[in-house]
Amino acid sequence: MFPPGCGNDHPAPGETYLISVFGTNDMLTAVGEDTCLREYQKGHHDQMWTCETNSGEQIGMRNRHTGCFLGRWKGDNLKCAASHFQGWERLTFRRHSLGGYSLLMVSPDDGRKLSPIQHVDSSSPHLKIGEVCTQLGLHKIKNPVFRRFEWVIPGRLARSSAPYYDGDDRDESINETSIEFLNYGIKNIISLNSVELSPRQKDRLRAAEITYSHIKALECAVVTQEQFDQIWNAYDKAGATIVYCGYGDGRTGIAISAIQLFQGRALDDNDYRERGVQCPSQIAALNTLRKRINGVESDSGTVDTLDIRPPPYTAPEKKKK
Structure with a gap:
């Protein structure tokens, strides 16, 4: 059983996606704070990732099951542990001419350097932040309930x-x-x-x-x-x-x-x-x-802008006839 589509869908805020190793049914899956590749299972929320953006229009992917963001944690480990969109959860998608994407994350040593997400090897279900790009597919789940989220x-x-x-x-x-x-x-x-x-x-x-x-x-x-x-x-x-x-x-x-x-x-x-x-x-x-x-x-005087109470609303007085 394979995921829907070809894996070439464009990342857009509010939409939910499956992330595959391109051309296969191996899906990026959240397992607690860890991530791994597992066979596609229709409707499983641990394989669903909602695209979100922060105030700087940077892209992050939040898992539907855990509610946490895909990101870097403790060196080169690819985790799903952050409940808020911070620095290490920023993702960059680079489209391949033959289909699919390279997925890149910021380097812990240099915030301007981007490092690719890489499949460890054929015998392991894990991904890491490495040096060689693994071609990934992005599959949009159609007809979201809350559009334009x-x-x-x-x-x-x-x-x-x-x-x-x-x-x-x-x-x-x-x-x-x-x-x-x-x-x-x-x-x-x-x-x-x-x-x-x-x-x-x-x-x-x-x-x-x-x-x-x-x-x-x-x-x-x-x-x-x-x-x-x-x-x-x-x-x-x-x-x-x-x-x-x-x-x-x-x-x-x-x-x-x-x-x-x-x-x-x-x-x-x-x-x-x-x-x-x-x-x-x-x-x-x-x-x-x-x-x-x-x-x-x-x-x-000075008001705490995080705790402003509504100014009292007063309806205008009606003019006497």
């Missing part, structure tokens, strides 16, 4: 489309497969989908000890200042959080921008657009939030 703050804040999104907010669904994906690190959901989950789906999340906050937002509609406070309150004291709407762009970008403003980040209109915000009215609402936060900060 990306860590904004590794291990703390992620964004994606709604689960099973296929063009309409109503496509959203939480089932065993959705929860299985979330269970490798997500403990909290903030949804700006226009449709709230059913009581049965909420029960599934509660059983998995995943909290859920629904803050209804329509595409291209203005998010209110009160809703910004709700977003921050849903995120502030929670565990690792995923934010989604429908496609995972505009409304999700608004929520991510708001969280970062509450954390003390200095964002402008270009930053909002980079995060996916598109509508002028939504950008204006974020700028109002920024002024509201800065107003509170200027009255109270």
Whole structure:
């Protein structure tokens, strides 16, 4: 039984892959903190690797079973031991003209030098950081549950489309497969989908000890200042959080921008657009939030940017007739 595809798939954040010795059914497998080559087994999470990027757009591969990153540890050993994306988990994929990739890692002696991942020998199931490239295949697992998944703050804040999104907010669904994906690190959901989950789906999340906050937002509609406070309150004291709407762009970008403003980040209109915000009215609402936060900060002196409380929201007084 062989893995799907030819092994030439492109690494992309949020997608999940199998890594093979090119042209064979020997798969890179996490065994505790160790790695080895084992025969392909369909559906085994210890052979699945989710592509993630850090703030520097560097690529790492997190194992779906252990939740840890592929990386260098103790010399030339290829391990899967780091729970966070640090220096020794940075990977470089170099495409071969005849198919497959060389996979390279940074050298412990010189962070600028790249060393290839190499099969030890035909009698051993192990890989090491060596001198000769072993040709590896990269096989994308099709139709991910959370499309466009990306860590904004590794291990703390992620964004994606709604689960099973296929063009309409109503496509959203939480089932065993959705929860299985979330269970490798997500403990909290903030949804700006226009449709709230059913009581049965909420029960599934509660059983998995995943909290859920629904803050209804329509595409291209203005998010209110009160809703910004709700977003921050849903995120502030929670565990690792995923934010989604429908496609995972505009409304999700608004929520991510708001969280970062509450954390003390200095964002402008270009930053909002980079995060996916598109509508002028939504950008204006974020700028109002920024002024509201800065107003509170200027009255109270230096503020710990990692623990900013939402400025009190006050609805405008209605004019008397």
